[in-house]
């Protein structure tokens with residue numbers, strides 16, 4: 001016996017370019033300069049090249065842990081492009097491209113992958129946390145970073161990334177709910193790439209969209225075509241600026257797909273998805289779509305892209321050399337980073353492991 | 360100087376530190392307007408405003424995650440877990456996140472967070488309120504664990520904890536909150552973390568304890584002296600991670616015998632670690648094995664049998680007699 005409706009919610013879906021690069025939503029085309037548009041393409045090309053190179057290095061045993069990113073370029077690049085340098089990113093393990101374009105040196109990202117402590121030593125002036133391995137843990141921390149900005153009256157935004165699987169964690173709701181309750185400048189960016197390792201999106205939740213999970217926390221939730229870099233930029237820009245202006249957090253679900261395996265540690269996607277599914281998604285490819293759009297505007301040429309590819313390869317090669325040259329870690333060195341001042345117990349252990357004492 | 364209970368000493372320390380360092384933030388469930396369920400934060404929100412002392416939504420992982428984010432941004436958060444039995448909800452944010460922040464980032468970020476939390480048996484709380492879970496964090500690298508046994512120590516240790524550049528878990532035994540008063544100076548003083556306190560001198564057996572068990576051990580020691588004319592030296596550990604093994608060894612060199620009194624279940628906790636370190640550092644001074652006076656390895660008991668389960672002075676006396684007879 002329903003007597004009245006007390007609340008009603010809608011989840012918008014945003015697309016600017018269709019699969020062929022045609023503008024389907026002229027009102028939402030971001031006001032980016034030609035240079036910015038070219039830059040977006042260049043960054044997506046870089047990301048694709050980096051991914052191919054990283055996968056090859058990984059197969060050769062020259063990288064450690066690596067989670068491929070191809071297919072997700074628009075989500076990653078478009079969202080980071082809408083942030084400012086002083087905004088603070090709290091990424092997951094797959095979000096290496098965003099970190100790189102936020103200023104994290106590439107050779108350190110290689111070191112992170114290889115398992116070197118220097119990989120996690122965020123340089124001064126780069127505003128981010130190290131990639132998180134525990135699914136969802138960074139999401140509650142993002143609320144803390146947002147609260148710090150709010151308390152200090154800084155016009156900065158905390159941006160945290162997670163995946164479709166991550167939205168099932170309690171921390172995902174806790175983070176959004178804290179940010180909502182305290183009206184914090186935080187953007188929760190979910191890359192729904194359809195799988196959490198092998199588990200498909202439908203098995204994560206009965207909810208029709210992931211974006212609607214924001215509703216329960218009282219914050220706006222938006223779904224965006226995650227293969228459309230202009231749409232991603234548009235929704236992210238709105239969310240980030242809303243947050244910056246004190247209007248509170250937003251959750252964004254970017255609908256995307258990873259072409260490669262979950263990680264390079266033995267995942268075989270043919271065990272959980274068909275070739276047909278993969279091919280359907282490849283038709284939506286973010287690079288092809290945006291290339292067509294740029295070409296139409298006279299902002300793309302084969303030669304330019306070839307030059308970008310060569311530049312990308314060189315950057316990756318140089319970073320690799322720098323990573324190879326990193327000083328070896330030592331056990332006493334690890335002990336030194338446990339506390340600002342070592343406890344007596346650790347001092348003894350340090351001496352022991354430095355071979356300075358028998359016991 | 361003023362006579363204070365432990366809870367008053369804690370409130371007083373928080374007050375001093377909120378006034379001294381504007382990076383200090385105090386928050387948790389019910390800590391704002393209500394001043395905490397035990398009134399540990401009584402009056403602090405009125406005094407420092409809701410930006411410094413505030414209520415959070417009811418989610419422990421969220422509370423510690425919030426603290427972690429604030430800490431890497433330069434604040435000194437002092438979050439409260441309403442009862443330490445709820446720490447399991449925040450286990451990753453403490454052991455998986457806070458305690459690793461410095462290590463993970465090669466020292467670029469630190470987590471000067473002090474987690475305050477009531478715990479401890481004998482007050483007939485519902486399940487998951489009284490458990491002694493400090494042992495879990497004795498095995499957690501990168502975090503310190505402090506357990507005061509007196510109002511004076513509570514203030515000095517809490518000020519040290521908040522000023523420490525690394526994360527600290529500060530556990531407040533509920534039974535000690537209001538059980539007695541002590542002279543507590545109004546001015547600023549600290550007690551260094553990781554330094555034990557010899558609270559009773561003696562030459563026959565070293566008794567190592569912390570938290571409420573310090574008082575149980577002291578009671579037993581007095582009775583032992585009266586009945587048997589034997590003198591136990593009682594060490595209040597004050598910090599269980601790291602353990603002040605030097606003070607323990609110095610005492611054992613004198614007594615040649617030791618027992619550990621622990622409120623937590625027997626296996627693999629602080630007592631086990633204390634005994635392992637005694638083994639490494641003082642075994643040739645021992646004339647008998649080190650014994651443990653602890654409850655058995657059961658889940659924390661139901662309220663109606665709690666007092667029987669917790670170590671009593673009689674149990675400690677029996678353990679003293681036993682270690683003397685070996």
Ligand SMILES: Cc1ncc(C[n+]2csc(CCOP(=O)(O)OP(=O)(O)O)c2C)c(N)n1
Pocket residue numbers: 094133134135162163164165166167191193195196197262
């Ligand atoms: C707390 C936790 N549980 C499980 C894992 C193991 N694990 C690593 S990645 C992953 C799937 C994550 O999927 P999703 O959130 O969709 O992100 P994606 O990898 O697709 O980018 C799982 C189960 C983990 N790292 N952390």
Ligand SMILES: [Mg+2]
Pocket residue numbers: 163164165191192193194195196197
């Ligand atoms: Mg996924």
